[in-house]
Amino acid sequence: MRDYRLYLTSQMVATTGLWMQRIAQDWLVLELTGSVTAVGVAVALQFMPMLFLGLLGGVVADRFPKRTILIVTQSTLALVATTLGVLALTGTVQAWHVYVLATVLGLVTVVDNPTRQVFVSELVGPAHIRNAVSLNSSVFQLGALVGPAVSGALIHAVGQGWSFLINAASCLVVVTMVAVIRSRPAPTTRRAAGQTRELREALHYIGRTSEVAWSIVLAATIGLFGLNMPVILAAFADHVFATGVRGYSLFNSLTAVGALAGAILSARRQSVPRLRVLTGTLVLLGLMVMLAALAPSTWLFGIVLVAIGFCTLQFLTGTNSLVQTTATPALRGRVMSVYLLVLLGGQALGGPCVGWLIDHYGARASMFGCGTLVAVVSVGVGLMMARRSHLTVELELRGSSRLPLHIVPAHH
Numbered sequence: 001m002r003d004y005r006l007y008l009t010s011q012m013v014a015t016t017g018l019w020m021q022r023i024a025q026d027w028l029v030l031e032l033t034g035s036v037t038a039v040g041v042a043v044a045l046q047f048m049p050m051l052f053l054g055l056l057g058g059v060v061a062d063r064f065p066k067r068t069i070l071i072v073t074q075s076t077l078a079l080v081a082t083t084l085g086v087l088a089l090t091g092t093v094q095a096w097h098v099y100v101l102a103t104v105l106g107l108v109t110v111v112d113n114p115t116r117q118v119f120v121s122e123l124v125g126p127a128h129i130r131n132a133v134s135l136n137s138s139v140f141q142l143g144a145l146v147g148p149a150v151s152g153a154l155i156h157a158v159g160q161g162w163s164f165l166i167n168a169a170s171c172l173v174v175v176t177m178v179a180v181i182r183s184r185p186a187p188t189t190r191r192a193a194g195q196t197r198e199l200r201e202a203l204h205y206i207g208r209t210s211e212v213a214w215s216i217v218l219a220a221t222i223g224l225f226g227l228n229m230p231v232i233l234a235a236f237a238d239h240v241f242a243t244g245v246r247g248y249s250l251f252n253s254l255t256a257v258g259a260l261a262g263a264i265l266s267a268r269r270q271s272v273p274r275l276r277v278l279t280g281t282l283v284l285l286g287l288m289v290m291l292a293a294l295a296p297s298t299w300l301f302g303i304v305l306v307a308i309g310f311c312t313l314q315f316l317t318g319t320n321s322l323v324q325t326t327a328t329p330a331l332r333g334r335v336m337s338v339y340l341l342v343l344l345g346g347q348a349l350g351g352p353c354v355g356w357l358i359d360h361y362g363a364r365a366s367m368f369g370c371g372t373l374v375a376v377v378s379v380g381v382g383l384m385m386a387r388r389s390h391l392t393v394e395l396e397l398r399g400s401s402r403l404p405l406h407i408v409p410a411h412h
Contacts, residue, residue, distance in 0.1 A: 007119070008139055012143060021167040059333070069111060219343045260309075
């Protein structure tokens, strides 16, 4: 699979640059404004376009050649990163510059994210989607491990500007490698169907496919309450432990260590996880976030961050592979756009809310609240799934030292 190896290599370079820019952008906003809420606003602007236009991104991904789309989107991302880097290096950058460029980045992501998801399935075929998703996640988390560490060192030494320029160069690497890939495009959707009809078709499919529908509900839960760690970690680094940008990059790297372990374990798994396993993983994630909020020291906080990264990646790779392997090829781009809409759109809504809570109630209380919501909502979703599936729990006590737990069809 020469083409997939080329693509995976490009993603390693791209994700390292992306994480370098993410760390630099968050810390730049915090330096310019002194407000965690402002960091949340920057995160929201980056993900808000997905909330409103995400479905259209799936239509584009299904209609046009994926390689062409990726060349255009990655070239645009390189231009955005270059602009931000020049502004930072010349000392003329202001908060509104970051907000505008974050919005442009979000608009490009609307098309880029679902296209990349579907492009992988074109490169490897349906039989290898699950392994490809896990490998992509491993590469992403490896970039998340290296990127923050390098960016933290650069910011401490020469400021944020070089992190942005390195990300621009990494985007151009992706453009070059994608250009030489010889993929076998999947059939594209005919224009005559019309956008509204295409979107209705995808939503109808999701509504009648329980595995996809519940996966998207769970993704919305983690998107709203569990994927705002950059905002929370910035507050802990600045306000709670006073570790500065080095601590912020370290916290992100520790999260990535756990996530990388989760991705490697997921790649070794031979089957797609069941919904009940994904729900249990999300409950455990909520409990870990609650525990981290109570951590009295930096080292204990860092240990729990590793567990948070592990649970997060186990859930995300599981839902991604479940949705991709369940969705029919003709609808996969649109279905993935709905999945990404709730996942990234949830961050757009949750980012400024979490920032506001931190500014008014403190980092610990806000993080504990997020973990509680993740755990409680996940338990509620699990109970709803059991009820819809007509399942009940029976606990047998027959003098045995064991407590066998059975999930059986409920009697009507």
